[in-house]
Amino acid sequence: MKKYNIAIAGATGLxxxxxLQVLEERxxxxxxLYLMASSKSAGKIIKYxxxxxxxxxxxxxxxxxxxxxxxxxxxxxISKKFSPIAASKGVVVVDxxxxxxxxxxxxxxxxxxxxxxxxxxxxxxANPNCSTIQSVVPLKVLDEKYDIKxxxxxxxxxxxxxxxxxxxxxEDGLEGKAPENxxxxxxxxxxxxxxxxxxxxxxxxxxKMIDETKKILGRDVxxxxxxxxxxxxxxxxxxxxxxxxxxxxxxxIKKDLAGVKGLVVEDDVKKNIYPMxxxxxxxxxxxxxxxxxxESVENGIxxxxxxxxIRKGAATNTVQIAELLIAGNRGRNL
Numbered sequence: 001m002k003k004y005n006i007a008i009a010g011a012t013g014l015x016x017x018x019x020l021q022v023l024e025e026r027x028x029x030x031x032x033l034y035l036m037a038s039s040k041s042a043g044k045i046i047k048y049x050x051x052x053x054x055x056x057x058x059x060x061x062x063x064x065x066x067x068x069x070x071x072x073x074x075x076x077x078i079s080k081k082f083s084p085i086a087a088s089k090g091v092v093v094v095d096x097x098x099x100x101x102x103x104x105x106x107x108x109x110x111x112x113x114x115x116x117x118x119x120x121x122x123x124x125x126a127n128p129n130c131s132t133i134q135s136v137v138p139l140k141v142l143d144e145k146y147d148i149k150x151x152x153x154x155x156x157x158x159x160x161x162x163x164x165x166x167x168x169x170x171e172d173g174l175e176g177k178a179p180e181n182x183x184x185x186x187x188x189x190x191x192x193x194x195x196x197x198x199x200x201x202x203x204x205x206x207x208k209m210i211d212e213t214k215k216i217l218g219r220d221v222x223x224x225x226x227x228x229x230x231x232x233x234x235x236x237x238x239x240x241x242x243x244x245x246x247x248x249x250x251x252x253i254k255k256d257l258a259g260v261k262g263l264v265v266e267d268d269v270k271k272n273i274y275p276m277x278x279x280x281x282x283x284x285x286x287x288x289x290x291x292x293x294x295e296s297v298e299n300g301i302x303x304x305x306x307x308x309x310i311r312k313g314a315a316t317n318t319v320q321i322a323e324l325l326i327a328g329n330r331g332r333n334l
Contacts, residue, residue: 003031004326007067007091009058009082010074011035012044014163015096018315019071020048022284026319029326036062037074058082063089069322072096073314087123094125094321096314098204101126101212108215111320112262113140118324125321129205130313131155131227131236132212134305137286139242141260142253143217146244146299153209153225156237157194158277159186161229161309170231182229191229203227235277236309244299253301254291262312267291275306283308284316 006028010016016037023030035046035055042057056062058074063086070086072079073096083093083100100106107117108126113136118125128136135153142148159166165181173179173187184191195204202210206225213223258265266275267289275287286307294300307313 001029002326003029004068005032005034005066006030006322007034007036007063007070007086009036009062009070009072009078010096011046011055012037012041013073014160014167015073015310015314018310019073019319020046022311022315022319024049026323028319028322032066034062034065034067060085062086063091067091069094069325071318071322073318083124090123092121092123092125092325094127094318094325096127096318098129098208099126100124101128101208102215108212109321109324110136110216110317111324112137112260113216114218115324118321119328127314127318127321128212128216129208130161130307130309131157131205131238132209132216133313133317134236134286134307134309135209135238135240136213136216137260137263138257138288138303138305139213139217139240141256142242142244143221145256146246146248146253148217148221148242149245149299150222150243151213151224152241153206153223153227154239154241155194155205155209155225155227156190156230156232156239156277157205157227158232158234158236158309159229160234161194161236161313166229167233170233173231186229186231188231190231192226194227194229232277234281234308234310235306236313237275237277238305240303240305241294242301242303243294243297244301246299248293248299248301250291250293250301257288257291262286263288265289265291275304277306280306280308282311284312286312 036058044055076097076099079097079099205227209225274289290304
């Protein structure tokens with residue numbers, strides 16, 4: 001099997017560390033691995049497959065060496081600066097920030113939903129928002145069969161979505177300390193405030209879900225969202241209310257969902273079985289349950305969707321995109 005030279009930008013962050021874990025678990029064929037981070041983290045030693053790798057400072061010359069694919073999770077501003085530099089030198093960047101998601105000509109990919117888009121890139125591929133990723137996995141099959149009319153998202157997002165800083169705020173808050181990352185305490189609280197507020201009243205996180213859903217599904221479906229940070233360490237939960245144009249049958253919808261790759265249906269309320277954040281940490285699948293009819297509209301349903309936001313919502317989805325790239329690399333340049 002051919003092996004590839006891989007770089008990770010943001011290697012010391014929460015998602016960057018999970019990149020390494022997922023790459024090793026999935027036995028990604030790596031020839032050389034380059035770990036990059038800010039000057040503050042340069043010089044740190046990270047072990048990968050029994051080998052010590054020194055973290056180097058990410059700069060304008062980092063991609064002068066031979067690199068096939070770079071996985072970025074270093075923040076939007078870093079991505080905006082360094083992703084084009086990498087792409088100009090023949091590297092394919094898979095970026096986990098929001099910097100390029102809605103840029104025309106940049107594919108926004110969830111491998112279970114739109115893998116065919118992977119080759120429509122000009123050197124940069126975007127990884128969607130964590131909550132969007134887990135939502136579109138069940139949405140794709142339902143849209144194809146029943147023609148979605150409207151989607152209402154309500155999210156319950158774990159503090160790990162804010163990285164180590166979010167986890168620290170929750171842990172500190174449980175000890176009565178003031179928050180440093182969030183504007184209000186998160187311990188014992190829910191914050192309907194993720195990212196900045198926009199002029200239309202949405203937060204940036206809500207707008208991401210709205211815009212990215214349309215781009216991934218490939219059409220201008222009606223979408224609205226309310227995104228809430230909750231005092232949970234790992235895994236995002238999303239309540240989805242979906243209205244269709246075509247007639248539906250709940251039992252058939254459960255069968256449709258059960259046939260989706262990467263999706264696990266947990267739906268037996270008589271036995272109190274439904275997806276929960278506490279059970280999905282460390283898992284790469286998307287879990288769906290509480291599938292039921294919304295009787296307030298003619299063809300509506302409610303779903304409860306849960307996934308590990310650092311795994312499937314970030315690192316695993318990014319690595320899956322890289323796997324698509326090498327699976328399709330038959331003599332062509334990455």
